[in-house]
Amino acid sequence: MPITTSPSVPHARLLSIGGARGSRVVTNDEMCQMIESSDEWITQRTGIKERRWATEDEDATTLGVAAARKAIARSGLAPEEIDAVLVSTISHFQQTPSQASIIAEQLGLPSPAAFDISAACAGFCYGVGLAEGMVRAGQARHVLVIGVEVLSRYTDMSDRSTAFLFSDGAGATIVGPSETPGIGPVVWGSDPSQSQVITIDDWREDRGGEPPYIHMEGRQVFKWATTFIATQAREALDRAGVAPEELDVFIPHQANNRITDSMLRHLKLPSDVVVSRDIVGMGNSSAASVPLAMEALLESGEASSGQTALIIGFGAGLVFAGQTVILP
Ligand code: ACO
Numbered sequence: 514m515p516i517t518t519s520p521s522v523p524h525a526r527l528l529s530i531g532g533a534r535g536s537r538v539v540t541n542d543e544m545c546q547m548i549e550s551s552d553e554w555i556t557q558r559t560g561i562k563e564r565r566w567a568t569e570d571e572d573a574t575t576l577g578v579a580a581a582r583k584a585i586a587r588s589g590l591a592p593e594e595i596d597a598v599l600v601s602t603i604s605h606f607q608q609t610p611s612q613a614s615i616i617a618e619q620l621g622l623p624s625p626a627a628f629d630i631s632a633a634c635a636g637f638c639y640g641v642g643l644a645e646g647m648v649r650a651g652q653a654r655h656v657l658v659i660g661v662e663v664l665s666r667y668t669d670m671s672d673r674s675t676a677f678l679f680s681d682g683a684g685a686t687i688v689g690p691s692e693t694p695g696i697g698p699v700v701w702g703s704d705p706s707q708s709q710v711i712t713i714d715d716w717r718e719d720r721g722g723e724p725p726y727i728h729m730e731g732r733q734v735f736k737w738a739t740t741f742i743a744t745q746a747r748e749a750l751d752r753a754g755v756a757p758e759e760l761d762v763f764i765p766h767q768a769n770n771r772i773t774d775s776m777l778r779h780l781k782l783p784s785d786v787v788v789s790r791d792i793v794g795m796g797n798s799s800a801a802s803v804p805l806a807m808e809a810l811l812e813s814g815e816a817s818s819g820q821t822a823l824i825i826g827f828g829a830g831l832v833f834a835g836q837t838v839i840l841p
Contacts, residue, residue, distance in 0.1 A: 526695020
């Protein structure tokens with residue numbers, strides 16, 4: 514007996530973008546009161562001058578909701594037109610309910626599909642890849658994708674290998690149907706042999722009241738990012754049929770300006786391609802970094818709607834995902 518399948522649509526695109534940053538600005542000088550370091554070292558090694566942390570009354574829910582409200586308002590959609598909510602995060606404190614369900618409730622969405630994705634700093638690009646497939650396959654018409662982190666709450670502020678890097682924020686987009694191609698094929702994967710390179714402590718361990726902390730083999734991630742990830746970024750361009758000289762904007766995960774520089778050398782992008790350096794004022798906000806960087810470029814006028822952009826995320830797992838998109 515044949516069964517009916519979902520009617521598919523030809524293309525999907527990003528309809529809008531919205532972001533929210535932790536309200537507290539933390540300079541390198543303030544950071545250096547907690548760790549033995551210097552503004553000079555942090556700036557030279559990463560590009561970071563300051564980062565944003567959540568205040569006491571901010572968390573993954575408030576930041577995620579604020580970013581989502583902006584994205585919904587900018588899309589012109591009514592909340593009830595959102596069929597699915599995907600939240601990428603590694604900083605949700607509860608195993609269940611999902612962060613997506615909590616945010617959906619706060620947004621007053623009636624009955625969306627709702628689930629979380631754990632793909633660390635690649636999480637937003639994983640979400641866009643999934644949402645694009647869902648929309649084209651007719652499984653959902655409008656998918657709200659949110660990347661949100663409050664990694665300051667998982668950071669050991671005396672650990673000078675991680676404390677200065679991470680930040681808190683959320684970025685959201687809505688993926689919906691389109692007459693023209695708006696999201697290229699996702700290039701994604703993982704290196705399971707490096708699963709222990711970035712970890713957050715096991716909740717079951719007794720740490721005397723301390724929360725689970727993030728740990729990272731920075732040099733190992735750096736090496737992987739500057740060698741393997743650059744080739745994957747090129748693949749995301751190639752698979753979308755976009756030559757480097759046709760690209761307008763490059764938005765890599767904001768992990769380290771030296772990683773971005775290395776990718777630029779590998780990709781041989783023309784000098785007029787706009788490259789995000791959002792890390793300078795934001796640090797590494799993991800799943801939120803790509804959408805926050807995208808929003809910042811659009812708001813400043815450095816990039817504009819309709820331009821072609823390459824986005825790529827990489828991080829704990831180790832995992833990566835990237836695609837070529839048309840900016841909303
Ligand atoms: N201040 C001053 N000196 C420092 C600091 C600090 N905060 N931290 C380390 N050092 C010292 C080290 O002790 C070392 O000294 P030594 O040479 O005498 O031994 C020296 O500086 C160099 O240390 P490295 O660890 O090699 O520093 P590196 O240049 O690699 O920079 C960093 C560290 C910024 C973490 C870099 O490795 C990096 O960006 N890695 C990638 C991070 C990343 O992309 N993560 C992915 C996403 S995270 C996620 O998924 C949640």
